[in-house]
Amino acid sequence: MGKINNSRRDRKKPGAVKAAGPAAARGARMTDVARLAEVSIMTVSRALRQPAVVDPETLKRIHGAINATGYLPNRIAGSLASQRSNIVGLVVPSLRNSLFAETVKGVADTLGANFDLMIADSGYVLDGEETAVAAFLSQRVCGIVLHNTKHTPRTRRMIQSAGIPCVETGNLVRRPIDMVASFSNHKAAFEMTAFLVGKGYRRIAFVSLPLRDNDRARERQAGYLQALKQFGLPVDRRIVLESMPGLRGGAGALIELMKVRPKIEAVFLTGDVLATGALLEANRNDWRVPDTIAIAGSDDNELQECVSPALTSLRFPRYDIGCTAASMLLNRIGGNLPPAQIVDLGFQIIPRQST
Amino acid sequence: MGKINNSRRDRKKPGAVKAAGPAAARGARMTDVARLAEVSIMTVSRALRQPAVVDPETLKRIHGAINATGYLPNRIAGSLASQRSNIVGLVVPSLRNSLFAETVKGVADTLGANFDLMIADSGYVLDGEETAVAAFLSQRVCGIVLHNTKHTPRTRRMIQSAGIPCVETGNLVRRPIDMVASFSNHKAAFEMTAFLVGKGYRRIAFVSLPLRDNDRARERQAGYLQALKQFGLPVDRRIVLESMPGLRGGAGALIELMKVRPKIEAVFLTGDVLATGALLEANRNDWRVPDTIAIAGSDDNELQECVSPALTSLRFPRYDIGCTAASMLLNRIGGNLPPAQIVDLGFQIIPRQST
DNA sequence: TTGAAAGCGATACCAG
């Protein structure tokens, strides 16, 4: 005897003892639980993952031992042994932006308690996304959700050769890395422009976030331009703007647009809180909305509904997109064939007083 | 020969072949890189973690092999072997609320590329937090950040016996599980109330989120009450409200408060977007702010600054709190003693036109 | 500067 009890925790590192403190007490292992419950480690493992197969009496002893030891399964070991993890990785352009929070929430809710979520932001930069994806792949995530739909070649390659499911959510791309759950930004912008035309506005300005590395903004601008073309309206490049995000971005854009002659009749601001910023600016200047200037926005939220006048806006099903994305991942992970590679969740135009 | 090359990927599971598809191609392992670079696996391992120790020529060959194989280190295996992970776990009350996003961003920015972030929400429920913490501990995170500062006994126990660093960020508690980086909600509410009293307001209402399981809201209400007491003002329970979150919550609270007689002169709404909701409601009803009713808020943001009249508010250093929390974690993980167990990042009163 | 051998703590497979 003696040697027999020489488990890991009895050993001492020869080198620095480090600031041991409370950290010295490492958690119990499955072995400890097994010993206490007087079963083999395999039975403990089963008790945790397929309790139905284990004798109820045995099960009870094991649970007793688990409680007594405060045992928490070591998923690192579990994942290594089983060659699969329960971590889903999520990359959004910005952690700050509450738009993405909706999708994140949808993913988290749908994944439930059996999966964990790893999150990173790309900073709206393709290389940022690549870095995040590489990190996730190193953690051997079992699935990936990307908001952006434009990627570096290496990002695509890495994900594809990792062979894990991936859902893109930012735009309804035709050729996704793997799957996509989203709506058509192009169509949404087209429809909103058409809506404004239908209301009788002819000189309609357009404001989006910077197009660089942002396929959503790009698609929306294209949708706007196509609508103008289709309705035989001329394009005036002076009233097609890219703006910094934030309320001030929208406010600044509106100020600039109001200087242009001939005067614009309406403006469609899409992205972030641009439209709200513009509306508040209009109020500050006593520009009557919609008489002097009509304003339409996108990414409808409670705020757009509560300002005066309430904003006409596009509603995107961000939460549902997150739920759907997670379901698609789960389906694939479960080994089922994907129900669909490309899921269009659509969008709605919410007409209010601002147009 | 033959047997010698019989590596894992040559074997076939006897059972179901599963929907192999692209997933069949599993990534390269360190062994593959080693073989290609004609070095031992140990040298590859070193090349990755302490390149300075490896011969430059060898290093070059190894990097060549890494690129050729598309090797991505398997952190699961690495973590198991080294008994430490590079994952930090973060629990916020709600993933939707952009308040918390600031802190999350601060943590993410400070952790940098060497750590990954796992996020979960507690749904404002203590048991939700416990579940999330248990999951994180199972993943063997190397540190935890909790927004909430009230916890179930088991949550505290689990974290403490896991012996990993933990920072709480929601309130400057006296007795944290481990460390805290925050500001005093009590003091903040006290000061804002005092500010209103200083402005000459006497009948001051107070609105917060529901107190249940929410220590921040509780502390703020206590701060408000203490201020009234200190300035010799009477407490009228009819004007101390708990409100649902959201703009509508704030709007509803204001409507209710405006019915109370004698009329209130000012209201301090703290939490979520309550104050903004109240202000917008006042505007809709043409209640003059601040003449008819003064409004003060908390959690200052761009919106509160851009509405008319701009809102007097409390500014909390949420981003800095995230940065500080991450630094504290990093310090501990690095083996350094913590610079401080309790860090007060303070707050500011931002006076504007609404009071 | 490099390598061999022994784990890390679980799971999978097969046998009993």
Add this chain to the structure above:
DNA sequence: CTGGTATCGCTTTCAA
């Protein structure tokens, strides 16, 4: 229903 044994892919330790 239960247990033995061989991994999983990497790091640690020790020796060369």
